[in-house]
Amino acid sequence: MIEVKNLTKRFGDKLAVNNVSFEVSEGEVLGFLGPNGAGKSTTMNILAGYLSSNEGQALINGIDILDDPIAAKKNIGYLPEHPPLYLDMTVKAYLDFIYDLKRVKLPRKSHIAEICEVVKITDVYNRIIKNLSKGYRQRVGLAQAIIGNPKVLILDEPTVGLDPKQIIEIRSLIKRLGENHTVILSSHILPEVQAVCDKIIVINKGNVVADDTSDNLAHNLSSDHRLSVRIEGPEKEVTKLLSTIPGMVDVKGTRMVEKGIYEYVLEAHEGVDIRREMFKRLSSRNWPIMALKSSELTLEEIFLKLTMDDVYSHGVTVANKDTESNDKETISGGEK
Amino acid sequence: MTAVLRREFTSYFSSPIGYVFLAVFFAFSGFFLYITTLQTGTVNITSVFSQMFTILIFLIPILTMRLLSEDKKQKTDQVLLTAPLSLTGLVVGKFLAAFFIFALGVSVMLLYAVVLSAFATIEWTVFFGNIIGLLLLGGALISVGLFVSGLTENQVVAAVGSFAIMMLLMLIDMIAGAIPIKFISDLIYKISFFDKYNEFTVGIFNFANILFFLSFMVVFLFLTIRALEKRRWS
Numbered sequence: 383m384i385e386v387k388n389l390t391k392r393f394g395d396k397l398a399v400n401n402v403s404f405e406v407s408e409g410e411v412l413g414f415l416g417p418n419g420a421g422k423s424t425t426m427n428i429l430a431g432y433l434s435s436n437e438g439q440a441l442i443n444g445i446d447i448l449d450d451p452i453a454a455k456k457n458i459g460y461l462p463e464h465p466p467l468y469l470d471m472t473v474k475a476y477l478d479f480i481y482d483l484k485r486v487k488l489p490r491k492s493h494i495a496e497i498c499e500v501v502k503i504t505d506v507y508n509r510i511i512k513n514l515s516k517g518y519r520q521r522v523g524l525a526q527a528i529i530g531n532p533k534v535l536i537l538d539e540p541t542v543g544l545d546p547k548q549i550i551e552i553r554s555l556i557k558r559l560g561e562n563h564t565v566i567l568s569s570h571i572l573p574e575v576q577a578v579c580d581k582i583i584v585i586n587k588g589n590v591v592a593d594d595t596s597d598n599l600a601h602n603l604s605s606d607h608r609l610s611v612r613i614e615g616p617e618k619e620v621t622k623l624l625s626t627i628p629g630m631v632d633v634k635g636t637r638m639v640e641k642g643i644y645e646y647v648l649e650a651h652e653g654v655d656i657r658r659e660m661f662k663r664l665s666s667r668n669w670p671i672m673a674l675k676s677s678e679l680t681l682e683e684i685f686l687k688l689t690m691d692d693v694y695s696h697g698v699t700v701a702n703k704d705t706e707s708n709d710k711e712t713i714s715g716g717e718k
Numbered sequence: 719m720t721a722v723l724r725r726e727f728t729s730y731f732s733s734p735i736g737y738v739f740l741a742v743f744f745a746f747s748g749f750f751l752y753i754t755t756l757q758t759g760t761v762n763i764t765s766v767f768s769q770m771f772t773i774l775i776f777l778i779p780i781l782t783m784r785l786l787s788e789d790k791k792q793k794t795d796q797v798l799l800t801a802p803l804s805l806t807g808l809v810v811g812k813f814l815a816a817f818f819i820f821a822l823g824v825s826v827m828l829l830y831a832v833v834l835s836a837f838a839t840i841e842w843t844v845f846f847g848n849i850i851g852l853l854l855l856g857g858a859l860i861s862v863g864l865f866v867s868g869l870t871e872n873q874v875v876a877a878v879g880s881f882a883i884m885m886l887l888m889l890i891d892m893i894a895g896a897i898p899i900k901f902i903s904d905l906i907y908k909i910s911f912f913d914k915y916n917e918f919t920v921g922i923f924n925f926a927n928i929l930f931f932l933s934f935m936v937v938f939l940f941l942t943i944r945a946l947e948k949r950r951w952s
Contacts, residue, residue, distance in 0.1 A: 453801070464793045466793050
């Protein structure tokens with residue numbers, strides 16, 4: 383449905399997108415993950431036909447966005463980072479305008495009413511957009527993208543600036559849309575992308591650093607082998623005991639959280655589960671575990687990991703080594 | 719194109735701009751009508767038209783300043799440029815919206831003519847020649863304003879910029895007159911708006927002049943399209 387080949391975009395001297403390639407099949411939800419300024423929005427702008435690429439190709443439904451922009455754009459619904467709303471219009475007038483602009487053939491009244499129902503803006507239908515809250519504006523922006531039922535939806539940070547309840551609503555909405563649309567969405571929040579997307583592309587400084595299914599990437603990145611644990615017991619002795627567990631790489635970051643209870647961050651070798659061994663040893667000394675959770679990597683750590691680790695930067699799949707041979711997804715950074 | 723046209727046209731009336739433009743246009747044309755015809759006891763309305771030349775230079779930038787600049791600033795250009803719509807359709811839609819507002823202002827001249835015709839017979843052919851001349855002049859100036867608006871995202875810059883260009887167009891005769899080399903001054907006279915518009919107001923219906931204003935519009939609409947296209951590449 384979407385095919386991107388060696389896309390490169392420069393703003394003056396600055397390389398915003400560097401040789402990015404990926405594919406999205408019909409009905410797939412693709413997540414674009416990356417820090418601010420990574421090139422997510424630029425890539426999306428190129429896909430939507432707002433910007434032109436310096437090199438490379440972007441095909442929407444087999445149509446090059448530069449060769450036949452009008453035909454390609456008919457297949458796209460785009461929600462940019464800032465919802466492109468005319469603040470002086472009412473929601474009704476705005477959606478009517480978008481309907482005309484996209485030359486939608488569906489029955490006007492029922493189609494717009496249905497979309498308002500889906501994104502839950504029916505109760506603000508007659509209000510002026512200027513007076514709407516951020517959450518409602520975002521939803522009007524989303525409604526704008528869905529009008530005309532385009533095959534491809536490109537959503538740039540659709541949940542940014544929303545409250546937690548709205549975020550959950552929008553996420554489940556995107557999930558539902560993903561059932562009969564091809565969706566590309568960007569985010570800098572890992573759990574969000576993980577929750578909604580089938581496939582994830584991690585992009586940093588204009589380069590694709592990882593391209594894999596959501597599960598594989600999560601498995602590789604969420605790092606089962608890093609634990610944060612709270613133990614009641616003398617700090618030095620506990621540290622000493624923990625570091626003797628086989629497979630343990632590092633024990634660090636101790637601090638007292640409650641009286642007599644210290645927090646430790648443990649790092650073990652990949653593929654080694656230290657939890658059972660830790661429990662046995664601690665219980666034999668009668669030092670109770672007060673809390674135990676796998677410590678999640680922050681996005682910064684993931685990037686550090688993805689950009690520093692050789693596995694991720696030399697064209698080898700991000701997936702587990704054993705799936706490497708049958709996994710087609712390679713990292714385009716390595717294809718240069 | 720019609721979607722853009724309709725939205726732009728109605729947006730003139732959801733902000734004060736449309737009302738202010740029409741009010742000022744009506745006020746000045748009414749004032750000139752009073753001075754040049756009613757007070758002097760003639761039904762020759764052409765001097766009202768020749769006075770409007772100066773007024774347009776001040777009024778047209780108000781009409782065109784936000785056409786494209788505001789879209790860029792509010793990022794609404796993202797919805798326009800990613801819609802299945804050609805740049806030509808977008809630019810022509812915007813142009814026509816401003817032009818129709820302007821034509822709405824010009825239509826008051828019909829009312830004046832009807833009122834005057836109660837006192838004496840009016841030379842209707844001259845009058846309609848004048849109307850066409852004014853519409854062409856306005857269209858040419860709107861295309862300049864639209865172009866400048868497409869270059870910036872600041873309304874004020876767009877207004878001042880197009881005002882400056884229109885002033886230049888008005889003063890071009892003086893500039894031409896100040897140049898001693900005949901060849902160059904002749905060349906500059908060739909693009910004089912004032913001369914060509916004046917021919918309309920004195921009742922000369924010259925096809926060359928019509929063609930001049932029309933091609934001027936086309937050139938600036940084309941430049942506007944190129945300016946938008948360039949923004950996409952830079």
